[in-house]
Amino acid sequence: MTKAILELSNVSKSFGRVHSLRGVNLTVRPGEVLGLLGDNGAGKSTLIKVLAGVHQPTSGDILWDGVKTNLDSPRVAMMRGISVVYQDLGIIPLLSIWRNFFLGREDEVSRKLPFHYQLRHSHMREVARGALQNLGIHIDDVDLTVAKLSGGERQSIAIARAVHFQSKVLILDEPTAALSLKETAKVLAYVREARNQGVAVVLITHNIAHAYEVCDRFTVLFHGSVAETADRESVTEQQLANLINTGTREQRRIAV
Numbered sequence: 001m002t003k004a005i006l007e008l009s010n011v012s013k014s015f016g017r018v019h020s021l022r023g024v025n026l027t028v029r030p031g032e033v034l035g036l037l038g039d040n041g042a043g044k045s046t047l048i049k050v051l052a053g054v055h056q057p058t059s060g061d062i063l064w065d066g067v068k069t070n071l072d073s074p075r076v077a078m079m080r081g082i083s084v085v086y087q088d089l090g091i092i093p094l095l096s097i098w099r100n101f102f103l104g105r106e107d108e109v110s111r112k113l114p115f116h117y118q119l120r121h122s123h124m125r126e127v128a129r130g131a132l133q134n135l136g137i138h139i140d141d142v143d144l145t146v147a148k149l150s151g152g153e154r155q156s157i158a159i160a161r162a163v164h165f166q167s168k169v170l171i172l173d174e175p176t177a178a179l180s181l182k183e184t185a186k187v188l189a190y191v192r193e194a195r196n197q198g199v200a201v202v203l204i205t206h207n208i209a210h211a212y213e214v215c216d217r218f219t220v221l222f223h224g225s226v227a228e229t230a231d232r233e234s235v236t237e238q239q240l241a242n243l244i245n246t247g248t249r250e251q252r253r254i255a256v
């Protein structure tokens, strides 16, 4: 089994009296899609914010490549190679595709090509086009503004950006929530492609069918605790639904 790149060990997070996460254990491995499932309020967003350096655990450890670490801020997490695609995508609709692709990274390009304004722009266009192609996304005109793209295409740009800039862990928050069937199939294909290129992907969703289609493993949260972590082969879609709804593989909790 591949070694974990990112691991949570017995992580709890409280906001005053609200215990959002309770003793969570989680492993994320390169070349795998981990589905993070759970009902509303189960703790999914809190968990990804811990992984993204937005929240600090109240107790427990974070391990990066087997070594205990702190993710003190989103910047620290990003420098480690953790990318989060939130539902708003961090994309600016009125900018072109290539400008969005390089958003926040313009300085790196300027350092490489300091005096060549025109060259720099054609370089960025080429790189953006190539990175999209690399993932199987066919958009010829990278000068289009993102506002003209579909929801699935926007997701795909965010995924291609994370892969191109060598993210080790890519966290996707409900990437298929607002998409048509056809668009969903495409985005799931890009998720698989990112995994095949060695990225560790964490997919947050409450659509069990989408999760089951693409995830290698599942961790189900129930009221802030891990109900179960299971390989895809060892759990059915119905059992996942039960885990989400009752915290067990059974349809209903047995009354005690």
Ligand SMILES: Nc1ncnc2c1ncn2[C@@H]1O[C@H](COP(=O)(O)OP(=O)(O)O)[C@@H](O)[C@H]1O
Pocket: 015, 018, 019, 020, 038, 039, 040, 041, 042, 043, 044, 045, 046, 047
């Ligand atoms: N900043 C916060 N302050 C207080 N309570 C919070 C905060 N963030 C989340 N919670 C609470 O933590 C629990 C888990 O929420 P959340 O992580 O958003 O779940 P999910 O994303 O699975 O719907 C909820 O009860 C929520 O109200």
Ligand SMILES: [Mg+2]
Pocket: 044, 045, 046
């Ligand atoms: Mg949430």
